[in-house]
Amino acid sequence: MLIALVAGALTWSAPAQAHGTVVDPASRAYQCWKDWGSKHMDPAMQTQDPMCWQAFQANADTMWNWMSALRDGLGGQFQAQTPNGNLCSNNLSRNASLNVPGRWKTTAVTDDFTVHLHDQASHGADYFKVYVSKQGFDPRTQSLGWGDLDFLTQTGSFAPAKDITFPVRTSGYTGHHVLFVIWQASHLDQAYMWCSDVDFG
Known part of the structure; x- marks a missing residue:
């Protein structure tokens, strides 16, 4: 029984696949992992960052595997293959907590800002x-x-x-918005989709 529990804990904490995510403005799973990964048992998360708290409660693996929110073989049919309400999870049931509306922490941006992808496996795009x-x-x-x-x-x-970094230009946005980014990786037909919460000042 003890061996099974230890094995389960190791499986829970190990990344499923090494790929990447948008780290600035931070995607929801990455923000939760960055802010709370080393203190995910801290009860303060419930009041200080309730959206990350609900995500950890739903499935902590969503945060530990912030780099692996991918689907294979979509052939560019992102909208047809991703129902409304499931965009932030990339239609992955294990990441459903990322779709929940709420007061997600935001990154302050201006009309013109830079998106930064960190890709552990250097796949390109x-x-x-x-x-x-x-x-x-x-x-x-x-x-x-x-x-x-x-x-x-x-x-x-x-x-x-x-x-990888690239510029984004906008105009006319104020307040809390969701930045939605699709990464079509170049090594295989793998599509990643993320939501980052931004605040246009």
Whole structure:
């Protein structure tokens, strides 16, 4: 019994696959791991960061595996294969807590900012597609759907690298918004989707 428990603990804490995520503005799972990974048992999380607390309660593996929110073989059919309300989890049931509306911690941005992907495996990118939630959409009370998004840009390709950055230009946004980024990795047909919470000052 003890051996089984130890094995389960090791499985829980080990990353499933080494890939990457948007680290700035931090994706929801990455923000929770960065802020609370080393103190995930701290009861203060419930009051100081309730959205991360509910995510850890739902499935702590979502945060430990912040780098592995991928799906294979979508063939670019992101909208057809990802139902409304499931965008932030990349339609992965294990990451459903990332879809929950609420007061997620935000990263302050200006109209023009830089997106930073950290890719542990240096896969490169065919492209990134970047969206932001429409003015008037409230991430604290509404689940994100495709109709809630404004398309901002699609990048070109990037060579394999551990860190990729690219500029994003916006105008007319104020307050709390969801930045939605799709990464089409270049080594295989693997699609990653993340939500980052930003505050346009």
